[in-house]
Amino acid sequence: MATQPIALLVIDVQQGLFEKSTPIYKADELLENINTLIGRAHASDVPVFYIQHSDARNLVKGSAGWQLHAQLQSQPKDYIIHKQHGNAFEDTPLGETLRSLHVDTVVVTGLVTHGCVKATCIGAQEAGFNVILVQDGHSSFSKDAADLIEKWNEQLSARQVAVRPAAEITFG
Amino acid sequence: MVNCKHYYWWFGFAHHAPTLAAHKMTAELGPDMLDLSLDEFRALLGKRKGAIKTFLLDQKRIAGIGNVYVQGPLFLARIHPLRSIASLSDAEIANLWSALRETLQQSIDLGGSAWEQNLYGEKGQWDQRAMHILHLEGQPCPVCGTTVENIKTGNTHTRLCPVCQPLNGF
Numbered sequence: 638m639a640t641q642p643i644a645l646l647v648i649d650v651q652q653g654l655f656e657k658s659t660p661i662y663k664a665d666e667l668l669e670n671i672n673t674l675i676g677r678a679h680a681s682d683v684p685v686f687y688i689q690h691s692d693a694r695n696l697v698k699g700s701a702g703w704q705l706h707a708q709l710q711s712q713p714k715d716y717i718i719h720k721q722h723g724n725a726f727e728d729t730p731l732g733e734t735l736r737s738l739h740v741d742t743v744v745v746t747g748l749v750t751h752g753c754v755k756a757t758c759i760g761a762q763e764a765g766f767n768v769i770l771v772q773d774g775h776s777s778f779s780k781d782a783a784d785l786i787e788k789w790n791e792q793l794s795a796r797q798v799a800v801r802p803a804a805e806i807t808f809g
Numbered sequence: 810m811v812n813c814k815h816y817y818w819w820f821g822f823a824h825h826a827p828t829l830a831a832h833k834m835t836a837e838l839g840p841d842m843l844d845l846s847l848d849e850f851r852a853l854l855g856k857r858k859g860a861i862k863t864f865l866l867d868q869k870r871i872a873g874i875g876n877v878y879v880q881g882p883l884f885l886a887r888i889h890p891l892r893s894i895a896s897l898s899d900a901e902i903a904n905l906w907s908a909l910r911e912t913l914q915q916s917i918d919l920g921g922s923a924w925e926q927n928l929y930g931e932k933g934q935w936d937q938r939a940m941h942i943l944h945l946e947g948q949p950c951p952v953c954g955t956t957v958e959n960i961k962t963g964n965t966h967t968r969l970c971p972v973c974q975p976l977n978g979f
Contacts, residue, residue: 737851
């Protein structure tokens with residue numbers, strides 16, 4: 638069982654999203670920040686959840702594009718959740734699994750800012766969890782990615798989501 | 810001609826009983842996998858000994874999981890079918906529970922497997938696209954590229970990736 642009431646959620650960091658015609662904005666920095674948080678979580682025995690999205694066209698379940706990004710520093714002790722909606726809590730066992738681990742706060746990172754990251758932050762709140770969004774830990778393959786990141790950092794902050802840079806998030 | 814590469818078993822009975830409770834075979838069934846919460850699933854595994862796949866296929870322990878439906882979830886949860894239950898971590902149990910529920914519900918939603926028919930003669934639509942590892946024997950694992958193997962596990966066979974599902978765990 639988790640020793641702390643907090644969990645790290647890594648949303649949709651899957652191969653297929655890094656192979657779009659418009660690349661993920663600041664992909665290297667994003668992966669570095671996410672891996673830094675994964676490393677800190679592992680070191681503090683904080684559960685790490687990888688959320689994998691699937692659909693019928695772009696992220697077909699089981700396909701190469703559906704797989705988690707190869708650079709993610711996952712460990713066998715990490716959790717996997719499969720989803721088909723933007724909100725990772727919708728029609729998935731994520732909420733039940735978190736509650737089983739006595740988690741009350743989730744740290745959210747991943748893809749894409751104005752899609753599943755936003756929806757999962759709101760979904761987590763609606764499910765009764767405190768939410769920390771990693772300010773520099775989410776992105777998208779939109780041409781307006783920089784503006785979208787800034788916009789949703791602000792809008793989610795206004796919804797009582799704590800927005801913090803990766804450097805400030807420690808689990809110890 | 811008998812196709813020896815892919816074979817399936819069919820089970821079926823037609824019994825008359827006044828109530829389900831009075832029907833011996835039904836009364837012996839364990840709880841339905843789709844009704845189990847994560848905590849209940851953990852509790853059922855408890856301090857059990859033996860291999861995880863054998864336990865999952867025992868309908869008196871948990872009802873609803875057949876050999877076709879167990880292989881994909883074991884692959885998704887990165888668990889070798891012969892791993893002892895006691896060796897499974899909390900995360901492995903949670904991932905297995907999640908994958909089993911997802912797989913069974915998906916099959917129900919699609920009307921069952923593609924080689925089965927309902928009472929109206931309609932075929933299900935749950936096919937190899939949904940089954941991940943089951944039809945990949947001799948082909949590369951979609952995660953790591955290692956050749957998918959087919960091993961004997963008790964009375965059944967299991968397709969697995971020896972790298973993603975190591976016998977001794979990670």
